[in-house]
Amino acid sequence: MTATPADSSSSGLVFAGRLPLAWHQLANLPDAIELQTLERSNLANLRTLFALEIHAGDSGDDPVALASANELKRLDFKVGVLLELVGQLYARQQAIPPERALTLTTTGLIWRDTEPLATDCALRLDLYCNLNYPRPLVLHARVTETVAFAGGWETRTRFQEPSESLQEALERYIFLQHRRAIAHSRRGDSR
Structure with missing residues (x-):
């Protein structure tokens, strides 16, 4: 999973990785x-995902704050494990689509x-951003282009009139994935 600067066809960051995706x-x-009802649901879903990304912060040199921060980190870990287990149970109850290599921007997929x-066909996209919280983003889009490659077709879509708030939330999600990828690479370099 990576987030990189976008190419000239889009603005902002781009998420390139593997996520469960279904389309109809x-x-x-x-x-x-x-569309407004679905957008409110998507924004609530993304807010929950952002809350799951928050971890106990740095306490500095204060020993009392350090003890409190350590306790918060332990609680955060326990809640994370619980959410992961419940998410796995819930995911087994649902028909989660297979992971696909994809590229997500604030304007399309x-x-x-x-x-x-078919070019210009209307689609409903169900994108699962985190299986610890297995609720999909439900996005509507139109196919803008299909490009042949060895072994198949690349489908490019444009979201149906996403609001500014949804675009900002998608950009924040992409940025958080970018930070996570950098943190994982730094941990790998320090070993």
Whole structure:
């Protein structure tokens, strides 16, 4: 999983990694009221994911704060383990789609598959950002392009009118994944 500066076709960071993804072709995109309802649900989902990313902070040199921080870290770890176990149980109850290599931006999604999708077709995308909290982001998009490659097709989509707040939340999610990738690489370098 990596987050890198975007190419010239998009702005901001880009998440490139593997996440569970399902898509369904639609005859028409939902109306504005349904899109607003789904957007509120997506924003709540992303806020929960952001809350799961928060960890106990640095306490500095204060011994009392250090003891409190250590206790918070222990509690954070225990809650994290509990959420992971409950998430695994919940995921087993659902039909979680397979992970796919994909690229996520604030305006669209790109992935590869063996079958091409028609350009301009409407899609419902179910993107699972974290299996510890197995609720998908439900995004609607149109296929902007399909490109052949050895072994299949790359599908490029553009989200259906995401609001500024949803774009900001997606950008924050991508940035958090970028920070996580840097932290993992630094831990790997220090060993």
